[in-house]
Amino acid sequence: MPDYYTPGETARRFGVSLDTLRYYEREGLLTRVERGAGGHRRYRASDVELLDLVRCLRDTDMPIARLREFAELVREGDATVPRRVEVLERHEERLAERIAELVDRQAAIRHKIAYYRGVLAAAEDAEGAAGGADGAAGGRAPVGAGAEGRGARGSEG
Amino acid sequence: MPDYYTPGETARRFGVSLDTLRYYEREGLLTRVERGAGGHRRYRASDVELLDLVRCLRDTDMPIARLREFAELVREGDATVPRRVEVLERHEERLAERIAELVDRQAAIRHKIAYYRGVLAAAEDAEGAAGGADGAAGGRAPVGAGAEGRGARGSEG
DNA sequence: ATGCGACCTGGAGTGCACTCCAGGTCAAGC
DNA sequence: GCTTGACCTGGAGTGCACTCCAGGTCGCAT
Known part of the structure; x- marks a missing residue:
């Protein structure tokens, strides 16, 4: 149990690409990731934890923008x-x-x-x-959700 | 209960835009939609039905490409x-x-x-x-799904 | 016949979430 | 010290599913 993980390890662990990890960081979804002497990233327990939450929220379709807001709150400290x-x-x-x-x-x-x-x-x-x-025609039988009347976006004109 | 619906009616009924309806048609998700004398579309019961299924499948994230294949099968007749x-x-x-x-x-x-x-x-x-x-730190507590080891896409090299 | 809203076409543009690339640098084993 | 694979940067490119646009035409009520 090392006190930090390399980018490769981290990516594999979460089943995402290095590019995605970097993308998340660029977009502010992760709080400032530490670097070693040579500039290589070091993901620590807290990063991994936040990433875990981020992935959980992404997997449930939270948009990046909202995740950024959330990460912002994390950065602001316990008061949030x-x-x-x-x-x-x-x-x-x-x-x-x-x-x-x-x-x-x-x-x-x-x-x-x-x-x-x-x-x-x-x-x-x-x-x-x-x-x-020959049997019955192409496809009878309702599938549901058809006429609901609500949510009439799209009007044009 | 008319024997066809106008584009506007159909769009409203399914909560999609006219553009989406036309897009679906262009992409081959709907079997050839009839036109009136002036070129305006006429959606009949069978179109509405297929559209209903298409929407149901789209709403559950079936990609357009697979829907196209499905519509293709419908076009090929009962044998499929x-x-x-x-x-x-x-x-x-x-x-x-x-x-x-x-x-x-x-x-x-x-x-x-x-x-x-x-x-x-x-x-x-x-x-x-x-x-x-002050209370506890930023955010302990696992969120789940963290380290699974499977699905290691993204390697770079 | 005229006005107006619904509709037409082909094609370009959008937003999202990555993903890829070129051209390097770093770190670890031999 | 050299190789090799992991990593770095900034920026461009991709795929998907729409969405918008300009410049018309249709059709119905007045």
Whole structure:
């Protein structure tokens, strides 16, 4: 357990590229990373920790801009902890919504698959009884989420 | 219940822009949309249905390229139903994985929030007993997903 | 017939998050 | 001391999914 990690180690650990690591630093997502004599980066425990959080938030689609704001708060010290909590809570809420949406869509997709399976089974039956290669048409069965009336962006004109 | 919808109606219905609708068509995500005498598009039930599926798949992050392939299969007729099922099943699997990942990360974020809350509470207690504005340091507590060893993309050389 | 909003086309532009590159420098083993 | 692989910099390039634009045309109500 060394007291710092090389860029390569760190990149491998998080499954990101060196370029991404440098990019994050440039964008201010990491608090000032230390350098050795030759200018090579040294990632310490605190960097690794913050990076861990950053990756967690990125993996859940927090945009870079918001991550920068968050890192800014971290840089400002302990006084910003309440604000960090707010940021995380808002993100968690959005994430919960996103998960719910995905679960809904997943159900719709499964429904569609089941429908297609039905078409297939019917076609097979027909083949056994009659002889044609035709079944139902291209694709009936609603998939969900269709007409909701909300969120009418895009009007043009 | 008219037998076709105008572009504006369709866009509103799905919460997308006219540009997006045209883009989808250009990219081959929709099977040839009919036109009226003046060249204006007419979206019929079958278009709306396919669009519904397309949106469902897009909303769950299926890339345009795969959607194009799917639409291609639809264009090829009923014989491709088994292959469509395969595509949908693979997508559903990926989606399930993605949802699981998001749920994990969500737990990590909640954990982090709880940790921060603990820091806050401790600081308040300390304030009541002593008087300082300092608590614990910047941000301890793991967030999860850190070192996994797999997926070492990015090597450079 | 005229006004006006919805629609048309081809093509260029945008925003995001990386990713790649050239042309070096550094560090560790032999 | 030399090689070799890891690392450095600034800046340009990429891929994706739209989004915007100019300069028209359509179609319906008045």
